[in-house]
Amino acid sequence: MKPSVLRCNHVTKRYGDFTALEDLSLEVYEGEIFALLGPNGAGKSTLIHCITGVSKQSEGTIEVLGFDTLRDFRTTRRLVGLVPQEINYDPFFTPMESLMINMGLMGVEPDRERAEDLLRTFALEDKRDAYTRTLSGGMKRRLLIAKALVHQPRLLFLDEPTAGVDVELRRELWQEVEDLRAGGTTIVLTTHYIEEAERLADRIGVIHNGELLLVEGRESLLERHDGRSLEDIFVELIRRADGRHAA
Amino acid sequence: MNRVALKTLFIKEIRRFAKVWMQTVLSPLVTTSLYFLVFGVALGSRLKEISGVPYIQFVVPGLVMMTMVRDSFLNTSSSLFQSKINGTITDLLVAPIGASEILLSYVGAAMCRAVITGALVLVVALFFTWFPLHNVGWTIFFTIFVPATFALLGIVSALWAEKFDHLAIFPNFVLLPLAFLGGVFYSIDLLPEPWNAISRLNPLLYMVNGLRFGFLGVADVSPVASAVVVLISFMVLLSVAGIMLQRGYKLRT
Numbered sequence: 001m002k003p004s005v006l007r008c009n010h011v012t013k014r015y016g017d018f019t020a021l022e023d024l025s026l027e028v029y030e031g032e033i034f035a036l037l038g039p040n041g042a043g044k045s046t047l048i049h050c051i052t053g054v055s056k057q058s059e060g061t062i063e064v065l066g067f068d069t070l071r072d073f074r075t076t077r078r079l080v081g082l083v084p085q086e087i088n089y090d091p092f093f094t095p096m097e098s099l100m101i102n103m104g105l106m107g108v109e110p111d112r113e114r115a116e117d118l119l120r121t122f123a124l125e126d127k128r129d130a131y132t133r134t135l136s137g138g139m140k141r142r143l144l145i146a147k148a149l150v151h152q153p154r155l156l157f158l159d160e161p162t163a164g165v166d167v168e169l170r171r172e173l174w175q176e177v178e179d180l181r182a183g184g185t186t187i188v189l190t191t192h193y194i195e196e197a198e199r200l201a202d203r204i205g206v207i208h209n210g211e212l213l214l215v216e217g218r219e220s221l222l223e224r225h226d227g228r229s230l231e232d233i234f235v236e237l238i239r240r241a242d243g244r245h246a247a
Numbered sequence: 248m249n250r251v252a253l254k255t256l257f258i259k260e261i262r263r264f265a266k267v268w269m270q271t272v273l274s275p276l277v278t279t280s281l282y283f284l285v286f287g288v289a290l291g292s293r294l295k296e297i298s299g300v301p302y303i304q305f306v307v308p309g310l311v312m313m314t315m316v317r318d319s320f321l322n323t324s325s326s327l328f329q330s331k332i333n334g335t336i337t338d339l340l341v342a343p344i345g346a347s348e349i350l351l352s353y354v355g356a357a358m359c360r361a362v363i364t365g366a367l368v369l370v371v372a373l374f375f376t377w378f379p380l381h382n383v384g385w386t387i388f389f390t391i392f393v394p395a396t397f398a399l400l401g402i403v404s405a406l407w408a409e410k411f412d413h414l415a416i417f418p419n420f421v422l423l424p425l426a427f428l429g430g431v432f433y434s435i436d437l438l439p440e441p442w443n444a445i446s447r448l449n450p451l452l453y454m455v456n457g458l459r460f461g462f463l464g465v466a467d468v469s470p471v472a473s474a475v476v477v478l479i480s481f482m483v484l485l486s487v488a489g490i491m492l493q494r495g496y497k498l499r500t
Contacts, residue, residue: 088334104255
């Protein structure tokens with residue numbers, strides 16, 4: 001088995017009386033694409049936020065390559081990249097400037113060549129000096145991915161990267177994810193598109209009401225439920241969990 | 248300390264206000280020129296002298312301070328609040344930086360904007376009057392610490408604010424009245440009691456008079472008392488802003 005890149009130990013996250021994550025433990029291994037599936041509000045983004053520093057867990061520990069995300073946050077944040085679910089951009093800056101700024105924020109000396117490479121990779125070189133607000137939705141999403149890669153993270157989080165994008169762009173993004181994995185980046189992907197997980201993931205986790213219901217390799221999961229689609233397996237898991245809660 | 252991030256964030260903040268220079272640099276100049284025209288030239292010709300100096304000269308340090316206070320506050324508060332609204336605050340939250348880098352870069356850039364606009368107000372003032380530089384040390388002290396204090400207040404406001412209305416509370420309902428009642432346009436010696444005593448509770452009075460002493464050598468309160476008020480305000484706001492950022496107040500949910 002490959003070494004562990006991410007280890008969540010009994011992570012709980014509460015917002016007042018509401019528990020968003022309940023005693024969640026998870027490991028992600030080097031070089032894999034791990035897809036975290038779950039309905040809206042399941043806790044996918046909350047988990048990613050706790051790992052990347054956008055939020056803090058209430059209990060439990062999270063380690064990235066053996067470093068604690070709270071105690072050694074300066075180290076872990078250099079190792080991690082985040083593509084957030086919501087498109088965000090600074091209206092004052094161009095794609096080139098945004099990439100240079102993000103490099104500096106991640107502690108890497110701004111490198112124009114690296115920024116040019118990323119703009120080329122994500123087909124944004126023609127828009128390098130345009131104000132970001134003038135970019136199309138797809139371009140803005142590609143810029144978000146480029147921004148998350150400026151410091152060459154070992155572990156990349158893609159939080160619903162294809163939510164609300166058209167089929168063509170979705171396929172382009174899938175190809176980019178596969179290229180990144182081929183380049184050695186470990187990827188954690190949250191999605192509620194089952195097809196996306198089926199196409200990309202090595203292992204799949206299903207989260208619902210803040211609890212991790214299942215973690216298994218995609219192939220063994222499909223083999224075990226011989227002939228049934230991932231969508232059927234997912235729906236059954238969620239229904240069973242809802243029934244358990246209702247009982 | 249992440250020095251690369253600190254430098255990057257500082258330059259980014261400078262470039263942010265430089266890109267909208269008409270709004271951030273030119274607009275305060277127009278406002279201040281109007282103040283000079285109305286209070287300095289029109290009213291000044293009737294008021295002649297206050298505290299032994301010509302009225303138009305008397306208002307110069309107050310107008311410089313008012314500009315620096317407003318601009319340093321607006322620079323940090325608008326930048327940080329816009330980041331919260333447009334979601335780019337995530338870039339800061341996931342970066343390997345702590346509260347110290349954010350404080351130093353945001354406050355440093357706000358001070359630069361305040362010093363630039365303050366200096367331009369002085370240039371405008373030269374079209375209306377000349378003025379001496381009585382004490383360089385006090386002038387530099389108040390030019391550094393007052394904008395730094397209000398830049399910190401801008402950070403606190405932006406972290407606390409949840410909508411644009413919240414952000415407008417301080418400049419419109421606190422800063423502007425305190426500035427007008429803080430001796431920018433008059434000496435509080437002209438006020439009867441209890442207004443004279445009440446005016447002494449206004450921190451802006453000490454800031455305006457501190458700079459006025461630096462330039463003109465006259466003030467309603469001693470420069471030492473002004474420096475104490477400024478340093479206490481600075482330390483309190485530095486602690487509050489530092490704790491809020493450290494804890495991720497309304498940022499790291």
